[in-house]
Amino acid sequence: MTPDAIPRDRLTLWVNGREVSVIADPHDRLSHILRDRLGLTGLKEGCCEGECGACTVLVDDHPVASCLMLGFQAEGVRITTIEGLTQGGGLSGLQQAFLTYGAVQCGFCTPGMVMAAEGHLRANPDGDRAAIRHALAGNICRCTGFALIVDAVESEAERRQADLSNAMEAGA
Amino acid sequence: MGQVGKRLALIDGVEKVTGQMRFAADDAVAGLAHAALLFSPHPHARVLSLDAGKVLAMAGVIGVWWHQTTPQNGYNSAIWLAGQQLLADERMFPAVVRHVGDRVAVVLADTEATARAAIELLEVTYDVLPAILSPEGAQAHTGPTVDADRQPTYLNPVAEVALDHGDVAAAFARASHVSQTHVTTPRSHHCAIETHVCRAWPEANDRIAIHSPCQSVFAVQAVVAQALGIAADRLHVTKSPIGGSFGGKAEPILDPICAFLAMQTGRVVQLQLSRHETFTATRTRSATEGRMRIALAADGRILGRDVVVTVDIGAYCTGGAYLPGSMLQRMVRLYDVPAERYRGRAVYTNTLPTGAFRGYGSPQIHALGEIALDLAARDAGFDPVALRLRNIVGPGAIDPWQGLNLGNARGADCLRRGAKAFGWETRAKLAPGTGRFRRGVGMAAATHINGCFPGDDESTTATLGLQADGGIVLNCALHDLGCGSDTTLAQIAAEVLGLGLQNIRVTPADTDTCTYDLGTRASRMTYIVGEAVRKAALALDQAIRDAAALALNAAAQDLTLLQGCVQSARTRISLADLAAWLVARKTALPSATQTHRATANPGSFAAHFAEVEVDTLTGRVQVTDYLAAHDIGRAINPMLVEGQIHGGIQIGLGYALYEDVAVDPGTGRLRGDSFARYTLANAPEMPPIRTLLVEEAEPTGPFGAKAVGEIATVAVAPALVNAVNAALGTRLTDLPLLPERIILALQN
Ligand code: FES
Ligand code: FES
Numbered sequence: 009m010t011p012d013a014i015p016r017d018r019l020t021l022w023v024n025g026r027e028v029s030v031i032a033d034p035h036d037r038l039s040h041i042l043r044d045r046l047g048l049t050g051l052k053e054g055c056c057e058g059e060c061g062a063c064t065v066l067v068d069d070h071p072v073a074s075c076l077m078l079g080f081q082a083e084g085v086r087i088t089t090i091e092g093l094t095q096g097g098g099l100s101g102l103q104q105a106f107l108t109y110g111a112v113q114c115g116f117c118t119p120g121m122v123m124a125a126e127g128h129l130r131a132n133p134d135g136d137r138a139a140i141r142h143a144l145a146g147n148i149c150r151c152t153g154f155a156l157i158v159d160a161v162e163s164e165a166e167r168r169q170a171d172l173s174n175a176m177e178a179g180a
Numbered sequence: 181m182g183q184v185g186k187r188l189a190l191i192d193g194v195e196k197v198t199g200q201m202r203f204a205a206d207d208a209v210a211g212l213a214h215a216a217l218l219f220s221p222h223p224h225a226r227v228l229s230l231d232a233g234k235v236l237a238m239a240g241v242i243g244v245w246w247h248q249t250t251p252q253n254g255y256n257s258a259i260w261l262a263g264q265q266l267l268a269d270e271r272m273f274p275a276v277v278r279h280v281g282d283r284v285a286v287v288l289a290d291t292e293a294t295a296r297a298a299i300e301l302l303e304v305t306y307d308v309l310p311a312i313l314s315p316e317g318a319q320a321h322t323g324p325t326v327d328a329d330r331q332p333t334y335l336n337p338v339a340e341v342a343l344d345h346g347d348v349a350a351a352f353a354r355a356s357h358v359s360q361t362h363v364t365t366p367r368s369h370h371c372a373i374e375t376h377v378c379r380a381w382p383e384a385n386d387r388i389a390i391h392s393p394c395q396s397v398f399a400v401q402a403v404v405a406q407a408l409g410i411a412a413d414r415l416h417v418t419k420s421p422i423g424g425s426f427g428g429k430a431e432p433i434l435d436p437i438c439a440f441l442a443m444q445t446g447r448v449v450q451l452q453l454s455r456h457e458t459f460t461a462t463r464t465r466s467a468t469e470g471r472m473r474i475a476l477a478a479d480g481r482i483l484g485r486d487v488v489v490t491v492d493i494g495a496y497c498t499g500g501a502y503l504p505g506s507m508l509q510r511m512v513r514l515y516d517v518p519a520e521r522y523r524g525r526a527v528y529t530n531t532l533p534t535g536a537f538r539g540y541g542s543p544q545i546h547a548l549g550e551i552a553l554d555l556a557a558r559d560a561g562f563d564p565v566a567l568r569l570r571n572i573v574g575p576g577a578i579d580p581w582q583g584l585n586l587g588n589a590r591g592a593d594c595l596r597r598g599a600k601a602f603g604w605e606t607r608a609k610l611a612p613g614t615g616r617f618r619r620g621v622g623m624a625a626a627t628h629i630n631g632c633f634p635g636d637d638e639s640t641t642a643t644l645g646l647q648a649d650g651g652i653v654l655n656c657a658l659h660d661l662g663c664g665s666d667t668t669l670a671q672i673a674a675e676v677l678g679l680g681l682q683n684i685r686v687t688p689a690d691t692d693t694c695t696y697d698l699g700t701r702a703s704r705m706t707y708i709v710g711e712a713v714r715k716a717a718l719a720l721d722q723a724i725r726d727a728a729a730l731a732l733n734a735a736a737q738d739l740t741l742l743q744g745c746v747q748s749a750r751t752r753i754s755l756a757d758l759a760a761w762l763v764a765r766k767t768a769l770p771s772a773t774q775t776h777r778a779t780a781n782p783g784s785f786a787a788h789f790a791e792v793e794v795d796t797l798t799g800r801v802q803v804t805d806y807l808a809a810h811d812i813g814r815a816i817n818p819m820l821v822e823g824q825i826h827g828g829i830q831i832g833l834g835y836a837l838y839e840d841v842a843v844d845p846g847t848g849r850l851r852g853d854s855f856a857r858y859t860l861a862n863a864p865e866m867p868p869i870r871t872l873l874v875e876e877a878e879p880t881g882p883f884g885a886k887a888v889g890e891i892a893t894v895a896v897a898p899a900l901v902n903a904v905n906a907a908l909g910t911r912l913t914d915l916p917l918l919p920e921r922i923i924l925a926l927q928n
Contacts, residue, residue, distance in 0.1 A: 049206040050199015052423070054373040055455040059855035062373055090199035103197040107189040110819040113827065114662025115196025116373045116423025122197060144863040148855065150371050150424050151662050153826030154863040 024092030039074035050090035061147030064120035071127030090119035109160035113151030135165020183675040187819035204420035213447040216295035220277035223311035223530040223848030231303035240294040246285040255406040257431040258499035267497035269332035278495035281461040311530035318527035337525040339501035346519030351484025355475035357560035361552035366840035367464040374423020377452040380442035393422035396699025407436035427536030463535035470548040484519035494533040506541035550624035550898030587782025590811035594787035598809030602789040620907025626895035631704035638778040641695035642716040645771030650756025657689040657697035664820040665705040676717035678741035703887030710882035712776035719772030785811035788895035799919030803867040813878035813886035832896020
C-alpha cells in the first residue's frame with residue numbers, strides 16, 4: 009500500500025496546555041506529528057527506534073520516547089514538549105542549570121535530555137545522583153560524557169528542594 | 181574584561197536548551213521535496229539495470245536517478261579546497277558498487293514517506309563480483325592505484341609512508357629488553373545524535389544554495405563542484421547548526437546528490453539519512469592493525485622502535501591516504517626516541533569507507549604505542565609512569581619526521597601531577613584480588629597536534645566590526661560543531677575589547693561572505709582561529725579608540741574599552757552611542773580584518789589514569805575511577821575544556837570496551853548497524869571523572885591556549901586496556917575488549 013492509500017482521520021491532542029487538532033494517518037508516530045505537523049521542532053529524532061531518547065516528551069508527567077508512540081495513542085493525555093517548558097518566555101530552572109553546568113554542547117540531545125530529567129525530577133524530587141544517572145540511561149549524548157548533565161539535574165533538584173522548604177517555612 | 185579563563189555558558193546555549201536552535205531539517209519550507217537513497221546489498225557488484233516503472237507511476241514521486249542519469253565525474257569527498265590532489269575515486273552513483281551501503285539510486289518525492297516507500301519498489305539487477313573484506317586479502321591485491329589515464333584501479337596499497345630515523349638495528353642490538361606487541365583497533369562510528377542531512381535549493385543567477393551541517397563550507401563547495409563538474413562559484417554553501425560531528429560530517433556525503441536534485445528539479449530538496457543509514461552508508465574510523473617492537477635500555481630509556489601499521493580505509497580513498505602519515509606524525513611527537521623505523525600502509529577493502537573521527541589516526545597509533553609500552557614496562561619491571569617520564573619529550577623538542585618544534589610541551593607535568601592526584605604510586609601496588617571481581621589501574625600518555633601546519637597553508641582571516649546598534653560582529657568562516665568554539669572565540673574577542681560575551685555576535689560560515697578557511701578540524705579552532713580573532717580584536721580596539729577620540733575630543737591613547745563603553749578618566753561614550761554618532765556623521769563604523777598565518781604546530785599533551793573492575797565470570801569491565809590531566813596551555817573557558825575532556829572519555833571508553841561496527845567477514849555487512857546493536861557508554865556506565873588542567877601557556881597560542889578537542893579522546897582506550905591487563909595479568913591487545921575476548925584470555 010502506498011502512503012497515500014492509507015485512510016486518514018482527525019486526531020485531537022493536548023499539547024503544552026493547548027488542544028490541537030490534525031488530520032493524521034493511523035500509523036503516524038507521535039514524534040512525527042509533533043515535529044512535522046505541529047511545528048514543534050524543538051523535539052529531535054536521532055533514531056526513530058526508541059534507542060536514543062532525543063524525542064523524549066512528557067506524557068502526563070512521565071518521560072516517553074515519542075517515536076515509539078502512535079499519535080492516536082496520545083489522545084486524552086497531557087503532552088509536554090521542550091517548547092512547553094519555557095515559563096513565560098524565560099528559562100526553566102532545569103534549562104538554566106543545563107546552561108550553567110555546561111551540560112549542553114551541540115544541543116541535539118538536549119531537548120530530550122531536559123524532558124527526561126524533568127520527568128524524573130517530577131517523580132523523584134530528592135535528587136539522588138545514582139537515580140538520576142539511571143533515569144537518563146535511555147538518553148544518548150555523544151558530546152558531554154553525561155557527568156555535567158547529571159550535575160545540572162542534581163543542582164536543580166537541590167534548588168527545588170530549597171524552594172520547597174522555603175515555601176513551607178513561609179507558610180508555617 | 182576578564183573574559184578569558186571564565187566558565188561562561190555557551191553563546192548559543194539558550195537556543196539549545198529551549199529547542200529554538202534551527203538545525204538543518206527544522207525549518208518548515210513550503211514545497212520541500214524529500215530524497216531517499218537505495219543502497220547496495222552487495223560488497224562488490226556491477227549495477228546492470230534499474231527498473232523504475234512502478235515507482236514513476238506512484239503519486240508524489242518526482243523522479244528517479246541512478247548511474248546512467250547522473251554525472252559520473254570522479255571526486256574525493258575529503259578534499260577541502262578545489263584542485264587538491266587526492267585520488268578521485270568516488271561517484272555519486274557508481275556503475276560498480278564497492279561496498280554494502282554504496283549508493284545505487286535516488287528517488288525524489290513530495291514526502292519522505294513516499295520517497296522511502298518508492299525505494300523499496302525499485303527493481304535492480306546486479307552482477308555480483310568477488311569482494312575483499314579483510315586487510316589481509318587486500319595486501320595481496322596489489323598494483324598501482326591509478327592507471328595510465330589516471331583512473332582509479334582500486335589496487336593496494338593506496339598510500340605508503342616510511343620513516344627511517346637513527347640506527348634502529350644498533351638500538352635493538354644494544355637493548356637490555358626487547359618486546360613486541362600486536363594491536364588491532366576496530367572501526368568505530370561517530371554516532372552524532374543528528375543523523376546526516378542536507379538541504380539544497382536553486383538560487384538566482386543559476387546558482388545552487390546548500391545548507392549543510394558541515395565542518396567546512398569550502399570543502400562542501402569544492403567536493404560538490406568536483407562531483408557535478410561545475411564551477412565552484414555556482415554553489416553558495418552555508419553552515420547550519422550541527423547536531424554533533426566528531427569528523428563524521430567532515431566529508432560532504434549527501435551534498436553532491438542534494439545539489440544535483442535541486443538543480444535538476446528546481447525544488448527545495450532535503451536528503452536525510454535514517455540512523456541505520458548513518459551507520460551503514462557514511463563513514464567510520466579506520467580499522468588498523470599494528471606491530472610495535474620496542475628496544476629498552478636498562479635505565480628505561482627507549483632506544484628504538486620498529487613499527488608496521490596497516491590501515492583498512494574501506495572502499496574509497498577519501499582522506500585515508502593521509503592516515504599512515506598522520507599516525508606517524510603523532511607517534512614521533514610523544515617520546516624522545518633516537519631510532520625509529522616506521523612502515524605504514526593504507527589499503528582498500530570492499531567495506532564502508534573510513535574517514536576523520538576525533539583524532540585522525542591518533543587514537544589508533546596511541547592504542548598501539550601506549551599498550552605496547554605498557555606491556556614492555558611490565559616485562560622489564562618498570563613502573564609505567566616512571567618509564568614514560570623517562571622518555572617523554574620536553575619543551576622545545578624537535579620531532580624527527582617533520583622537524584617541527586613541539587612548543588611548550590608539558591607532557592611530563594601531566595604525568596607527574598596526574599599520577600599524584602590519582603594516587604598512582606599507592607594504587608599501582610595494590611593487588612588485583614583473587615575473587616570474582618579484580619581491580620586494576622592503568623594509564624596512558626598522549627599527544628596531538630594544533631592545526632594543519634606544515635601540511636597546509638594554516639591561515640585564517642577574521643573580521644570584527646562595530647554595528648550600528650553598538651554590537652560587535654565576528655565574521656570568520658566559523659563551524660562550531662557543538663564544542664563551543666563560537667563561545668571560545670567570542671570570549672577571546674570580548675577579552676581584548678573589554679566587553680562581555682553578550683556584546684559579541686558570531687556569524688556561521690558562508691562561502692559568499694567569509695574568507696577561505698580550512699574549517700573545524702585538526703584541533704585548529706582555538707589555537708589558529710583564536711589567534712586570528714585576537715589579532716582582529718586588537719586592531720578593532722585601536723580603530724574604535726581612534727573613532728571615539730573624535731567623538732570625545734580626546735586622545736586615542738588615553739581611551740580604553742570597558743564594559744561596552746569607550747572611556748578616559750574624565751569622559752565616556754557607549755558603543756551604541758558611538759555607532760550612532762558615527763552613522764549620523766556619515767563616517768564608516770570601525771572594523772578590522774586580520775589574517776593569522778601559523779608557522780608552528782606545538783603539541784598538546786595528556787596523561788590519563790583509570791581504575792577498572794573486571795568481572796571474571798562475565799567478562800564485563802566497569803570503569804570505577806578516572807582522572808585526565810591535560811596540557812592545555814591556557815583554558816580560555818575551563819568549563820568547555822572540561823566538557824571536551826568528559827565527552828572525549830565517553831568516546832574513548834566505548835572505543836576500548838564496546839564500539840565496533842564489525843564488518844561481517846562473509847557478507848561485508850555491518851553487525852553494529854543501530855543503537856540497539858552498537859553499544860555506547862550511557863550515563864550509568866560512565867565513571868566519576870576528575871580533570872586536571874596544566875596551564876603553562878604556549879607562547880604561540882592566543883593567551884597561551886592550545887587545543888583539547890581531539891586529544892581528549894586519544895589516551896582513553898590504551899589507559900583502560902592497560903588497566904584491564906593490570907587487573908587480570910593478561911595481554912589483551914585487540915580492541916574493543918568485549919566480554920568474550922576477556923573470558924577467552926582468562927581461559928588461556
Ligand atoms: S528518536 Fe525516539 S528514541 Fe531515538
Ligand atoms: S550535546 Fe551533543 S549529543 Fe548531547
